[in-house]
Amino acid sequence: QVQLQESGPGLVKPSGTLSLTCAVSGGSINSNTWWSWVRQPPGKGLEWIGEIHHGGNTNYNPSLKSRVIISADESKNQFSLNLISVTAADTAVYSCARVYCSGSSCNFDYWGQGPLVTVSS
Amino acid sequence: QSALTQEASVSGTVGQKVTLSCYGNSNNVGTYAVGWYQQISQGAPKTVMFGNSLPSGIPDRFSGSKSGTTASLTISGLQPEDEAHYYCSTWDYSLNVRLFGGGTKLTVL
Numbered sequence: 001q002v003q004l005q006e007s008g009p010g011l012v013k014p015s016g017t018l019s020l021t022c023a024v025s026g027g028s029i030n031s032n033t034w035w036s037w038v039r040q041p042p043g044k045g046l047e048w049i050g051e052i053h054h055g056g057n058t059n060y061n062p063s064l065k066s067r068v069i070i071s072a073d074e075s076k077n078q079f080s081l082n083l084i085s086v087t088a089a090d091t092a093v094y095s096c097a098r099v100y101c102s103g104s105s106c107n108f109d110y111w112g113q114g115p116l117v118t119v120s121s
Numbered sequence: 122q123s124a125l126t127q128e129a130s131v132s133g134t135v136g137q138k139v140t141l142s143c144y145g146n147s148n149n150v151g152t153y154a155v156g157w158y159q160q161i162s163q164g165a166p167k168t169v170m171f172g173n174s175l176p177s178g179i180p181d182r183f184s185g186s187k188s189g190t191t192a193s194l195t196i197s198g199l200q201p202e203d204e205a206h207y208y209c210s211t212w213d214y215s216l217n218v219r220l221f222g223g224g225t226k227l228t229v230l
Contacts, residue, residue: 036219038166040163045208045221045222045224046158046166046208046210046221047221048210048218048219048220048221051219059217059218059219061219062216062217062218093163095165095166097166100171102154102171102172102174104153105153105154105172105211105212106153106212107154107155107156107168107171107172107210107211108158108168108210109171109176110168111158111166111167111168112165113164113165114165
């Protein structure tokens with residue numbers, strides 16, 4: 001059973017950088033899967049932020065691409081999200097998730113709980 | 122940027138069969154398998170369907186299907202604990218994004 005656990009500050013100042021880490025247990029990030037970040041503003045729906053593959057390949061949501069970096073640390077079996085120049089619109093629950101691929105189709109299978117990150121001075 | 126469209130709300134009574142829909146196009150639903158995710162009271166999403174495959178631990182009253190550019194999640198024998206928001210998701214090769222639908226609020230009457 002794969003488990004994912006996010007960690008990081010719950011409060012970030014406007015124009016600052018939001019940084020979160022997702023620790024993976026019960027499975028290796030050095031596997032043929034994608035590791036993803038998803039966010040959900042309070043009272044709203046889910047938004048995909050981006051993902052990383054163990055080979056270092058990344059995909060980002062074009063709407064956030066200029067501000068996002070997703071990286072992985074295989075030695076610690078974890079991956080991270082950095083979102084720069086944040087505003088109040090970036091206030092959301094940020095969840096990490098595993099993307100499982102079967103053939104050419106990939107979908108989320110395991111999810112973290114996700115902390116609420118508030119952007120406020 | 123919700124290129125996947127879902128009903129805003131669906132309701133049903135205990136024991137009834139309900140179907141939730143996810144409308145897309147040939148760049149997404151028409152090409153790739155669709156995942157379905159249950160979210161209860163803004164908690165962590167839970168995968169209830171992967172294409173038409175049932176993840177381990179999910180009751181077999183849940184089933185998935187697809188016809189053209191429309192994917193569906195059917196719950197046969199609705200239970201009170203099924204009340205939740207349900208989101209569909211898949212890849213879009215034209216936009217190069219992993220899309221979510223806007224979500225359907227399922228109410229069990």
